[in-house]
Amino acid sequence: MYKRPPEGGEYKIVVDRIIEIKKKLKDTDTQSKLIHAEPNGSGKYGILALESKVEINGELLLAAEQQQSIDRILNNRYRVIKKLGEGGFGLTLLAEDMQMPSHRHCVIKQLKPNTKNPKIDQSVRERFAQEAAVLEKLGEGHSQIPELYGHFEEDGLFFLAQEWIDGETLSDKVKNGGKMSEHEVKEILASLLLVLDYIHEKQIIHRDVKPQNILFRKSDSQPVLIDFGVVKETFDREVDTLGCDVTASMGTPQFMAPEQAAGRPEYASDLYSLGLTAIYLLTGIWPQELETDAQTREIVWRDRAGKVSVRFGAVLDKAIRFHPRARFKTAKEMLLALQEQITPPVASSDSRKTVATGGKKTLIFGIFAIAIIALGAGVFYLKKS
Incomplete structure (x- = not known):
């Protein structure tokens, strides 16, 4: 009834x-x-x-x-089509932009502050605007980061409107197709290291690199990095008895570096998460299901993967060292460790028109010289630093 x-x-x-x-x-x-x-x-x-x-x-x-509700209109502009997901920070919705001639699809992130204190709400509002500006700049500068279309507040909730990426997450790709070959993982890793190098140069730490936050875009077979933790952190703050907000560690525990879990993330934390992501792609096994060495406190994974070369295994082992000082210091350094085995794709840091290899083998030889020059410049810069 x-x-x-x-x-x-x-x-x-x-x-x-x-x-x-x-x-x-x-x-x-x-x-x-x-x-x-x-x-x-x-x-x-x-x-x-x-x-x-x-x-x-x-x-x-x-x-x-x-x-x-189907047909719900947000900000007098975005019509909700369906719910894509839900997490501790809020909802992810698929919507269409009613103000664009194409009625393009977009992703709406609905975020709810973890407090009802009006003073804290104002602080959250200010941080939200600042972090949205950061996301806008990141998306404008790299084709493997979704563009930010806008942000707004409605009914006490905060919203981000972002580019919708038509693709499959790496976790779904493994679920549907099984674990990947070393060659496939190397190409994905090299491409994502360029993305991390770009955001680290902007002094941003992603904080939540994992297979679920990497979309394999259908149009060009390039991995796209989504769901930056920089904004979610703003909405995951707890308020103590004095009205001071305390930030909890942001990220997904099974892919999170030890120092990040302790609330001290650094650039090497993203490389740790990316290394674990690569290991998941090779083994098809989630990190918490793998054994940990009692002495080094590092994950033991090689016996669960297929055929993996000694060099590539060494790169991944270094990426997931327990102590951040024992890992690669930068994404450039980790990329250099791969360059002897593959030619990584070349991306521009200041233009959305990045080169997309997408498995087009004819482009690999054409960009070989450019890649080596760029990587060599990176090494020189690191040594000078």
Whole structure:
């Protein structure tokens, strides 16, 4: 039984969602009252809430939390198409930009501050604007970082509108196709090291490099780095009894470097996470499922991978050393360790028109000389520093 909204008008219920909820409530239907529809801010109707919370197999069902109303309009511009994901910091939504002639798809990040203190909210608001400006500059300067289209605040929530990347995450790629070859992983690693070198030059630490945050773009087969932790950190602050905000360590524990877990991230922390990501691609096994050496406290992985050359294995071993001083100091240095085995793709740091190899073997020989010159310059710079 459904409750009709007052004042008549269009009555639009997301039928598939009702069926999904009803299936989950099949054995405990007496615990729920009604699934009802009410008007929302856009004038459309959607499933907004169950009138009671129902726990089934440990899962707390509340339609308001599980379903964003179809056709919801954000900032009088972005129409929500579906929910892409949900995490501790908020929601990720797929939307279309109603103000663009193409109605291009975009990703909306809905972020909610971890406090109700008005003074802290103002501080969060200021930081949010600052960090959004950082994301805008990063996206404008590199084709393997999503562009930021805009940011706004609505109903006490903060939103980012970003470029939608049509592609598959590396975690899904392994899930669907199995572990990757050394050659494939080297190419992905070299490409991402150029991206990390670019953001590190801007004095930014990504903080959440992992397979789920790397999209393999369909259009050019290039890896794209998404979900920078720099903004999520702003919304993951806890407030102590004196009203001071304390930042928790940002990132995903199983891919997080030890110093980052202790709240002291550095550039080498991103290289550690990238090294673990490469090991996951080679083994198909999550880091927490691999053994750890009791003496060195480092992950033991080689026996779980396929055929891996001694040199490449040594590069990855150095990237995931427990102590950051024992790792590569920069992305350039790690890239140089790979250059004897492959020719990495060349990317421009100050233009979105970066070179995309995308598996086009004919380009590799053409860029060989340029790559060696660029890498040599990087070594000279490091030595001078």
